[in-house]
Amino acid sequence: MPSPVGHAIAGLCGYTLVARDVAPRYRKALLLASVAIANLPDIDILPGIFAGDLGRFHRQGTHSLVASLAIGLFVGLWVKRWKWSSLPWGVWAFTLYLSHILLDMLVESSRGVQFFWPFSDDYFILPITIFRSFKYSASAIGTIQTIFSFNNTLTVLWEMVLLLPIFLLVQNFAGRFRQFRQSVQFKLAYLFNGKQRR
Numbered sequence: 001m002p003s004p005v006g007h008a009i010a011g012l013c014g015y016t017l018v019a020r021d022v023a024p025r026y027r028k029a030l031l032l033a034s035v036a037i038a039n040l041p042d043i044d045i046l047p048g049i050f051a052g053d054l055g056r057f058h059r060q061g062t063h064s065l066v067a068s069l070a071i072g073l074f075v076g077l078w079v080k081r082w083k084w085s086s087l088p089w090g091v092w093a094f095t096l097y098l099s100h101i102l103l104d105m106l107v108e109s110s111r112g113v114q115f116f117w118p119f120s121d122d123y124f125i126l127p128i129t130i131f132r133s134f135k136y137s138a139s140a141i142g143t144i145q146t147i148f149s150f151n152n153t154l155t156v157l158w159e160m161v162l163l164l165p166i167f168l169l170v171q172n173f174a175g176r177f178r179q180f181r182q183s184v185q186f187k188l189a190y191l192f193n194g195k196q197r198r
């Protein structure tokens with residue numbers, strides 16, 4: 001899997017695309033939510049702590065399309081409390097969560113993820129792998145030493161080489177993306193309102 005740093009960069013991309021759509025007082029919370037959602041599938045390592053094996057449940061149900069849809073639905077319903085539009089925010093959360101799964105499917109020396117869980121227990125990986133594997137634990141040296149190992153340091157540096165340029169592109173593209181999204185929303189609203197009038 002990519003490291004939490006790599007997934008956090010994906011979260012920053014998600015934040016950058018929507019930050020201008022919220023009032024400044026909400027932006028810090030939005031930033032934290034973006035990074036959290038981008039890392040959320042890895043919550044499956046927590047039960048592994050009690051099982052004595054961090055990888056025992058890793059890349060299973062939380063790394064699936066169904067989990068992505070559930071998060072999108074949850075966020076879409078949650079933002080109603082601020083009277084925000086459910087659909088765009090649900091799609092945003094779904095895409096951000098899904099970014100984690102797709103990045104994990106690009107990791108070399110990996111069996112992939114259970115993308116179609118619960119309908120299939122098979123693991124899927126993309127045909128091209130560009131990321132090194134980030135390891136949480138090696139029995140020979142223990143969890144803490146593994147997390148801060150030389151291998152993981154190289155993994156994080158490689159992720160930064162690959163993902164930071166993408167983040168910079170997203171930053172430059174964010175204004176145009178906002179205009180495009182508003183244009184699409186306007187056209188959809190016009191379509192639906194036009195049908196209702198008839």
